Structure formats: C-alpha cells, structure tokens
Amino acid sequence: MIAKYFLIPGFICIITGCANTTTLSQKEQPKVIDPVCAYFSDMGCVHITIGENTPKSSYEGVAYYFCSQECKVDFDKEPSKYLRNVTPPEGTIDFVCHMKIDELRRFVTCVYQDKIYYFCSDHCRTKYLTNPDAYTGKE
Secondary structure (H helix, E strand, O other), X not given: OHHHHHHXXXXXXXXHHHHOOOOOOOOOOOEEEOHHHXXXXXXXXXXXXXXXXXXXXXXXXXXXXXXXXXHHHHHHHOHHHHHOOOXXXXXXXXXXXXXXXXXXXXXXXXXEOOEEEEEOOHHHHHHHHHOHHHOXXXX
C-alpha cells in the first residue's frame, strides 16, 4: 500500500516533466506587421504572429500577412494604398543578407522583442523568422 503512494508522485513528475517543452512564448515569437492595420493605426492588431491559418497576400513578389480575412480583402483591392508612406530609417540594413534597405523601393518587416526589423525580401524575413536569435544583436 505504501508503494502505491510513492509511485503516484513519481508518475505525476514524469508526466509534468514531459509536458514542459522549450518553445518560444507567444510574446517572444517574431511578428509581422499587418499593412492595413498599420495604415489605420490600429495598434491592437498591427503586430501579428504568423501561423498556418494567417491570411496572406502577395504583391510584387513580396508576401504580406494580415490579422484577419477582412484586412486581406481590403489590401487585395488596393495594395499600393496601404504600402505608401512607409519608409525605413536611413541606413537600415537587412540582418540576413546585409543589403541596404533604405535604397529599396519595397521591403518587408517583422517585430521581435518590441523592435521592428527590415528585410529586402520575404526570403530573408522567412530565414530570420526561423531563428531570430541567430541574427538579433548583430547590429
């Protein structure tokens, strides 16, 4: 009977130990900027985490992600409306390929640990999103 009481806590420790996986919390995951929400200064959903069901559109070879299907539909009607007036700070460089961003006509962004990062292409942003800590701090 005493053996049962020792086995139960051991079993519970094993189960809870296996449940603690090391993943980035929702707050620590890199995020992208919804261009429609940014245009309307809707700061509640401007920074979104990309998931497999995140609405996505492509414009001039660049992928853009949205907080909702409604924002995607609005963007698809007139993409240039939501992309104008956005300029990166002077001297901004892509952390992945080291290209000068301020010389480009189009660029993409993501937010990681409350900082905006600029990229020359969706390819560089995707590469960054897979392991942001490998590039963060190399400023």
